[in-house]
Amino acid sequence: MLKITNLHASVEGNSILKGINLEVKAGETHAIMGPNGSGKSTLAQVLAGHDDYEVDKGEVSYLGKDLLEMDVDERACEGVFLAFQYPVELPGVNNTYFLKSALNAQRKYRGESEIDAMEFMDLIGDKIKLLNLKDSLLKRPVNEGFSGGEKKRNEIFQMAVLEPKLALLDETDSGLDIDALRIVAGGVNAMRSKDNATIIVTHYQRLLNYIVPDYVHVLVDGKIISSGDKALALELEEKGYDKIIEESKA
Amino acid sequence: MKALDNFKADFENTLQLSKGLIKEIRSKAFEKFISEKFPTRRDEYWKYSDPSSILKLDLNYNDSGDFKDDSYDIILSNGRIVKTISKFKTGNISDGLDNGDVPKEIFKEEKNPFLNLNNAFAVNGCYLILDSKTKKDVKILNVINNNSDCQAVYPKLVIIAKKNSDSTVFEEVKVVGEGINFVNSVVDIILEDGANLEHIILDDYAKDTYSISNICVKQSKDSNFRSHNFSMGKKLARRDYNIELLGTGANCDLYGLYFVDGENHIDHHTTVEHKKEHCTSNEHYKGILSGKSVGVFNGRIHVHPKAQKTDAIQNNQNLLLTDDAIIHTKPELEIYADDVKCTHGATVGQLDEKALFYLRTRGLNQKEAQGLLMRAYVGEIIDHISNGEIRTRMMNIVLDRLPKGD
Numbered sequence: 264m265l266k267i268t269n270l271h272a273s274v275e276g277n278s279i280l281k282g283i284n285l286e287v288k289a290g291e292t293h294a295i296m297g298p299n300g301s302g303k304s305t306l307a308q309v310l311a312g313h314d315d316y317e318v319d320k321g322e323v324s325y326l327g328k329d330l331l332e333m334d335v336d337e338r339a340c341e342g343v344f345l346a347f348q349y350p351v352e353l354p355g356v357n358n359t360y361f362l363k364s365a366l367n368a369q370r371k372y373r374g375e376s377e378i379d380a381m382e383f384m385d386l387i388g389d390k391i392k393l394l395n396l397k398d399s400l401l402k403r404p405v406n407e408g409f410s411g412g413e414k415k416r417n418e419i420f421q422m423a424v425l426e427p428k429l430a431l432l433d434e435t436d437s438g439l440d441i442d443a444l445r446i447v448a449g450g451v452n453a454m455r456s457k458d459n460a461t462i463i464v465t466h467y468q469r470l471l472n473y474i475v476p477d478y479v480h481v482l483v484d485g486k487i488i489s490s491g492d493k494a495l496a497l498e499l500e501e502k503g504y505d506k507i508i509e510e511s512k513a
Numbered sequence: 514m515k516a517l518d519n520f521k522a523d524f525e526n527t528l529q530l531s532k533g534l535i536k537e538i539r540s541k542a543f544e545k546f547i548s549e550k551f552p553t554r555r556d557e558y559w560k561y562s563d564p565s566s567i568l569k570l571d572l573n574y575n576d577s578g579d580f581k582d583d584s585y586d587i588i589l590s591n592g593r594i595v596k597t598i599s600k601f602k603t604g605n606i607s608d609g610l611d612n613g614d615v616p617k618e619i620f621k622e623e624k625n626p627f628l629n630l631n632n633a634f635a636v637n638g639c640y641l642i643l644d645s646k647t648k649k650d651v652k653i654l655n656v657i658n659n660n661s662d663c664q665a666v667y668p669k670l671v672i673i674a675k676k677n678s679d680s681t682v683f684e685e686v687k688v689v690g691e692g693i694n695f696v697n698s699v700v701d702i703i704l705e706d707g708a709n710l711e712h713i714i715l716d717d718y719a720k721d722t723y724s725i726s727n728i729c730v731k732q733s734k735d736s737n738f739r740s741h742n743f744s745m746g747k748k749l750a751r752r753d754y755n756i757e758l759l760g761t762g763a764n765c766d767l768y769g770l771y772f773v774d775g776e777n778h779i780d781h782h783t784t785v786e787h788k789k790e791h792c793t794s795n796e797h798y799k800g801i802l803s804g805k806s807v808g809v810f811n812g813r814i815h816v817h818p819k820a821q822k823t824d825a826i827q828n829n830q831n832l833l834l835t836d837d838a839i840i841h842t843k844p845e846l847e848i849y850a851d852d853v854k855c856t857h858g859a860t861v862g863q864l865d866e867k868a869l870f871y872l873r874t875r876g877l878n879q880k881e882a883q884g885l886l887m888r889a890y891v892g893e894i895i896d897h898i899s900n901g902e903i904r905t906r907m908m909n910i911v912l913d914r915l916p917k918g919d
């Protein structure tokens with residue numbers, strides 16, 4: 264589904280991604296771990312199409328197409344979804360209206376008709392239940408004044424409504440309390456299928472107990488220095504990054 | 514100058530149309546207008562808007578033309594009343610002066626030349642008395658009906674909100690026909706003790722129109738004035754609000770939204786005179802500028818020595834959609850009382866890039882994302898309209914007129 268080859272990216276002349284190789288197949292869940300500032304969010308933003316980041320080298324093919332050639336919204340309509348590490352507040356933009364506009368934009372792209380109000384309410388009703396979201400959050404401006412945890416939950420709620428093929432979750436677990444973590448993980452798991460894939464960026468092994476990854480990658484200084492299965496996350500937790508970095512050099 | 518000669522000729526030709534009190538008012542006003550210098554950009558007050566461009570026009574007074582539309586209670590065509598409804602106490606200003614409905618003190622000599630000029634041409638004009646304690650809505654249409662190529666029109670409206678009355682006045686300006694218009698309009702509003710008035714004014718698009726509009730409001734004790742101003746840039750568009758808080762406990766809310774595009778121009782000068790204690794004013798203006806347009810916002814708050822416990826807020830936000838658009842925004846605070854709360858702020862910016870990116874990652878294209886953010890931006894002003902029907906209508910009109918972005 265996604266094939267990243269030798270990806271280099273920089274921001275304002277500073278090279279951040281220094282040769283990423285990663286292949287993700289439909290049905291798989293990958294976890295990316297790594298120290299602060301190693302480039303995890305940069306990778307997610309580059310995949311989503313943020314133009315602050317310059318792609319200097321490398322290729323990204325997504326469902327057989329050149330992802331880097333697509334506009335931001337085109338990527339979204341093709342099924343790429345980024346749950347932001349820091350979701351953006353949109354004052355004055357009603358959350359429900361926003362979500363409906365987004366869904367309709369994607370449906371239009373796929374040549375489907377606009378969803379009518381009743382159908383939409385039914386759809387979000389189900390997803391609200393799935394994520395145990397407070398109704399009142401839907402009536403408020405997007406993310407404005409939401410607590411940290413509410414923002415993260417709102418990201419996954421959007422994902423549940425938009426049903427992407429490739430979900431990039433950037434530290435969705437940070438800021439969630441224990442119950443919320445379980446609920447959000449449950450939501451993500453409920454959406455997993457053989458046709459879609461998930462890339463989870465996290466600092467905590469704990470999340471991976473709930474969303475069990477097929478692969479774990481360690482990203483350090485813009486490169487994946489080690490890959491393995493879920494056991495790698497446990498090893499990381501035990502040894503810390505320094506040890507893993509040392510071993511990778513050996 | 515062409516226009517000045519035409520003003521003189523038109524004034525003399527139309528003076529015999531007036532009788533009674535209005536005739537004297539007109540004469541005095543014209544004398545005053547002529548005796549003073551016509552403003553230029555050298556005047557601080559006109560620094561960014563050049564009224565002398567009007568003087569180059571070959572203007573002719575025109576108050577002819579008819580217009581019909583069932584959805585309005587009162588219609589003025591080129592300033593002349595062509596429809597009223599018996600539900601409201603209303604009529605020609607000249608008659609109102611003679612029968613005592615309209616106090617003649619409203620028409621004093623003014624500093625602002627365009628107030629004098631409008632008074633000088635008060636051939637027509639309409640007054641409206643609002644005296645109902647149960648909420649009444651009045652819809653007024655101000656048609657600028659161009660059938661003479663290059664015309665000068667002087668719409669004039671006097672609104673008197675009686676003691677403890679409660680009303681909404683919706684005033685729409687519509688430009689029909691082709692040609693150049695100089696529209697010098699004045700709305701005089703008086704709020705008696707405890708009166709509650711919501712005044713909504715909606716401008717039309719109009720190319721080749723020079724519009725100078727003054728809205729003068731006098732508020733007595735405990736009165737409450739809510740203003741919503743939706744204005745559109747033109748060759749020259751200037752609107753001044755002059756609010757006088759003359760009684761204790763008076764409150765005004767001034768909301769404004771202006772759009773200007775192309776090479777058009779828009780200028781708002783607002784003044785709130787806090788003359789008595791315990792009054793509040795709350796002003797929030799937002800602009801959207803595109804193309805090579807120019808916008809001006811000058812918000813003056815004048816707190817007089819007696820006006821202790823004044824609470825005044827002023828805020829002006831501007832969205833510049835292009836690099837070539839220009840906004841001059843300036844607060845002007847003069848505070849002569851010490852126990853006063855007064856805050857002001859102005860911002861100039863573009864649509865939030867982070868927000869645009871976020872929206873696009875959800876599938877909205879650039880245009881749709883811009884549209885959504887602009888809708889939110891204008892919504893913060895429109896949402897203050899208390900009348901739901903008008904609010905919805907304004908939202909639709911505004912969405913329709915939003916610059917479409919790129």
Ligand SMILES: Nc1ncnc2c1ncn2[C@@H]1O[C@H](COP(=O)(O)OP(=O)(O)OP(=O)(O)O)[C@@H](O)[C@H]1O
Nearest residue numbers: 274275279297298299300301302303304305306315
């Ligand atoms: N827009 C930007 N401008 C300047 N520097 C940037 C920008 N975005 C990222 N960087 C820098 O790139 C590096 C990688 O940042 P990134 O956000 O990708 O790290 P991360 O791995 O997600 O870290 P964390 O675990 O703290 O979230 C950091 O040094 C960061 O300061």
Ligand SMILES: [Mg+2]
Nearest residue numbers: 303304305348
């Ligand atoms: Mg990060």
